Amino acid sequence: MSLLLALACTTGTNDTGQESTFSWVLPQDVATETSVGFFGPEEQDAIFDDVDLAEFALEIDDDYVRQLEREVKGGDHQWVPATMIYKGVRYENIGVRLKGENSFLPFDEKPSLKLKFDKFQDGLRFAGLKELTLNNMSNDYSMMHERVSYKLMREAGIPASRCSHVTLQVNGEDYGLYAGLEGVDKRMIERWLSDQGTMFEVWDVDFYDGYVDDFQVEFGEEDRSHIQGAADAMERTSSKQALIGLAEHMDVDQFVRFFAAESVVGQFDSYPYANPGDDAHIYVNPDTDRLIWLPHGMDETFYSPERNPMDVNGIIARRCLEVDECKADYIAAVWELQALSEAIDQGAYAREVRAQIDQLVRDDPNRPYGMDYVNYYQDLMIGFIDNRSEDLEVHLGSRPD
Numbered sequence: 001m002s003l004l005l006a007l008a009c010t011t012g013t014n015d016t017g018q019e020s021t022f023s024w025v026l027p028q029d030v031a032t033e034t035s036v037g038f039f040g041p042e043e044q045d046a047i048f049d050d051v052d053l054a055e056f057a058l059e060i061d062d063d064y065v066r067q068l069e070r071e072v073k074g075g076d077h078q079w080v081p082a083t084m085i086y087k088g089v090r091y092e093n094i095g096v097r098l099k100g101e102n103s104f105l106p107f108d109e110k111p112s113l114k115l116k117f118d119k120f121q122d123g124l125r126f127a128g129l130k131e132l133t134l135n136n137m138s139n140d141y142s143m144m145h146e147r148v149s150y151k152l153m154r155e156a157g158i159p160a161s162r163c164s165h166v167t168l169q170v171n172g173e174d175y176g177l178y179a180g181l182e183g184v185d186k187r188m189i190e191r192w193l194s195d196q197g198t199m200f201e202v203w204d205v206d207f208y209d210g211y212v213d214d215f216q217v218e219f220g221e222e223d224r225s226h227i228q229g230a231a232d233a234m235e236r237t238s239s240k241q242a243l244i245g246l247a248e249h250m251d252v253d254q255f256v257r258f259f260a261a262e263s264v265v266g267q268f269d270s271y272p273y274a275n276p277g278d279d280a281h282i283y284v285n286p287d288t289d290r291l292i293w294l295p296h297g298m299d300e301t302f303y304s305p306e307r308n309p310m311d312v313n314g315i316i317a318r319r320c321l322e323v324d325e326c327k328a329d330y331i332a333a334v335w336e337l338q339a340l341s342e343a344i345d346q347g348a349y350a351r352e353v354r355a356q357i358d359q360l361v362r363d364d365p366n367r368p369y370g371m372d373y374v375n376y377y378q379d380l381m382i383g384f385i386d387n388r389s390e391d392l393e394v395h396l397g398s399r400p401d
Contacts, residue, residue: 041128048162057085057169068107095119110366112136131183140299141377146179149265149301159192176364197284239322250291258293260333263309269300272314302381308395347385
């Protein structure tokens with residue numbers, strides 16, 4: 001360790017009474033990714049662990065607490081500085097802001113929060129992470145949807161964030177149970193692909209000319225040529241020709257797999273189900289120079305088992321289902337991923353998660369709904385998973401042998 005870094009550390013006592021080096025307060029010009037961050041990337045396995053759930057605490061000055069308390073749904077959410085404590089280690093001067101649209105709750109209730117570690121200190125990383133999202137699960141009455149659905153996406157080979165449950169304290173007050181979600185940033189994407197492409201958020205958009213400028217750049221160059229090309233392809237009269245044109249700008253097979261995975265977990269709040277499209281990301285894969293799809297906002301999965309998964313609004317899915325070959329590929333992918341869900345025993349996993357978080361859910365002082373609600377929707381979710389094959393057969397036809 002350099003002398004400068006050594007001088008930046010202080011010692012304290014952790015929860016077990018053992019002395020621990022815990023605080024980093026570095027001048028901004030020396031806070032580099034390689035020099036700052038007490039935990040290395042290997043700690044990520046513990047942060048998103050399925051067995052031992054991570055515990056986080058935030059310390060926020062009173063003036064900034066009052067600022068956060070004034071923020072309202074639909075407002076312009078501002079970053080404030082805070083200290084995050086994890087396993088006795090203090091990360092000073094990170095950025096915290098409220099987040100959420102339909103899921104928004106005020107700061108003095110149970111806010112969803114985004115943590116950005118380098119917002120006020122260049123290069124600061126937490127276990128190699130640049131961002132961490134803490135979702136309040138206010139739209140997920142089971143309090144399990146995100147963790148279970150993201151797992152299937154990852155198992156299916158679709159680039160997706162890691163997710164687990166975590167607990168949170170703010171200024172010594174218990175804020176309860178959260179879904180801890182890996183940020184969709186370069187560090188997340190580089191676990192799957194080269195990180196040199198451009199990431200766009202799909203939020204209230206579709207592949208029509210009038211929406212092209214509304215795709216929001218998350219990182220990378222603001223080059224919308226593939227989005228424009230996809231929109232132009234969708235204007236072709238023939239759906240088959242539209243898909244041929246689309247293939248020059250988007251990995252159509254990967255979209256079909258993404259679409260099928262959403263059908264298996266009932267992600268009906270996302271593209272191509274939402275109108276206009278929502279709760280997804282698209283990424284220009286630099287290895288193929290084509291757009292690929294990533295899931296986002298999985299809190300409202302597993303809700304509507306009776307819905308026809310081919311009842312879509314997104315123009316790309318509609319064009320696909322109008323072409324016999326593409327429709328057949330979609331149906332085959334649904335059954336493949338349903339078989340995967342059964343192979344990894346997603347129903348058993350959901351039951352394990354339910355048992356694991358039961359006491360934490362009961363003890364959550366800010367839970368925005370009663371335990372009868374939680375129990376009902378946990379039962380509904382597990383029933384959705386257990387009966388998914390039969391429900392899909394109603395709309396897709398008999399499952400192949």
